[in-house]
Amino acid sequence: MAEAVLGVIGGSGIYDLPGLEGAEWIGVESPWGDPSDAVRIGHIDGLKVVFLPRHGRGHVHSPSQINYRANIDVMKRCGVTDLISVSACGSLKEELAPGTFVLVEQFIDRTFAREKSFFGTGCVAHVSMAYPVSPRLVDHVEAAARAEDLKYRRGGTYLAMEGPQFSSLAESHLYRSWGCDVIGMTNMPEAKLAREAELCYATVAMVTDYDSWHPDHGEVDIQQIIKVLHDNAHHAQQLVARLARDLPREHETCPIGSDRALDYAIMTAPDKRDPALLAKLDAVAGRVLFDKD
Numbered sequence: 001m002a003e004a005v006l007g008v009i010g011g012s013g014i015y016d017l018p019g020l021e022g023a024e025w026i027g028v029e030s031p032w033g034d035p036s037d038a039v040r041i042g043h044i045d046g047l048k049v050v051f052l053p054r055h056g057r058g059h060v061h062s063p064s065q066i067n068y069r070a071n072i073d074v075m076k077r078c079g080v081t082d083l084i085s086v087s088a089c090g091s092l093k094e095e096l097a098p099g100t101f102v103l104v105e106q107f108i109d110r111t112f113a114r115e116k117s118f119f120g121t122g123c124v125a126h127v128s129m130a131y132p133v134s135p136r137l138v139d140h141v142e143a144a145a146r147a148e149d150l151k152y153r154r155g156g157t158y159l160a161m162e163g164p165q166f167s168s169l170a171e172s173h174l175y176r177s178w179g180c181d182v183i184g185m186t187n188m189p190e191a192k193l194a195r196e197a198e199l200c201y202a203t204v205a206m207v208t209d210y211d212s213w214h215p216d217h218g219e220v221d222i223q224q225i226i227k228v229l230h231d232n233a234h235h236a237q238q239l240v241a242r243l244a245r246d247l248p249r250e251h252e253t254c255p256i257g258s259d260r261a262l263d264y265a266i267m268t269a270p271d272k273r274d275p276a277l278l279a280k281l282d283a284v285a286g287r288v289l290f291d292k293d
């Protein structure tokens with residue numbers, strides 16, 4: 001059994017992870033380009049934790065410009081087995097008030113200006129995204145949320161929009177009519193790439209606003225979002241610290257196979273594969289391409 005390594009991708013308002021023992025910022029190179037920042041690697045009660053601020057320290061990368069492939073590749077290179085995303089989001093449901101943590105279960109991907117796959121000409125692969133999050137990892141996140149007495153809801157659909165502008169009123173109503181629960185700009189293609197990289201993925205979406213639809217809350221206001229983020233960032237950090245303390249130290253096999261997603265996914269015949277692309281896939285798909293286990 002492999003040692004569990006917890007990866008944490010921090011979103012808006014989360015640019016560091018206090019409480020990491022022996023923590024260092026380490027620059028990790030990726031054949032997929034520059035990740036958002038160096039990673040902060042340290043330990044919590046003996047568990048290795050790898051933290052990456054999605055927008056970079058100082059919030060320098062816009063959602064469309066984040067190099068999601070490099071970020072996931074770097075997590076994989078650092079040995080991460082279980083990855084959680086901590087994200088700000090807008091609420092599309094009355095009952096999901098600002099300050100609530102939503103343990104998202106499904107996604108609708110409406111982004112269109114991003115690289116969404118590690119695979120392509122020279123090595124084609126199709127992984128399943130029917131169940132994008134790993135239920136056992138969500139079990140641990142939920143236990144941590146309960147132990148820390150946080151206001152949370154398990155389940156819900158996250159609409160990933162391109163941004164960086166917020167939705168129009170008509171769009172906000174449309175996404176509500178689709179039954180979506182929360183809206184954000186970053187969890188896709190992150191979740192797809194995590195699956196291709198055989199990482200167990202879960203997302204904690206912290207509600208900061210009611211998007212544009214709510215008659216009593218008016219338009220999305222970034223100042224208001226920043227205030228909610230500021231007031232709740234310590235809750236997100238508490239949640240991650242508790243998760244790290246309680247996560248089993250051996251990686252648990254994913255019941256839906258997230259950690260074996262490439263077993264039967266690669267379609268390209270071995271003699272037709274492009275050596276240059278295979279070289280870039282060393283971390284993400286080395287297990288199946290080069291018999292690393």
Ligand SMILES: CSC[C@H]1O[C@H](OP(=O)(O)O)[C@H](O)[C@@H]1O
Pocket residue numbers: 010011012013054055063086087088089163184185186187225
């Ligand atoms: C700060 S409001 C918009 C911004 O916040 C969310 O980012 P993240 O998911 O990284 O927390 C949202 O997706 C937008 O990028």
Ligand SMILES: Nc1ncnc2[nH]cnc12
Pocket residue numbers: 088089090091161166167183184185208209210211212220225
């Ligand atoms: N209303 C909203 N739409 C998109 N991304 C968000 N992040 C936080 N609030 C958001």
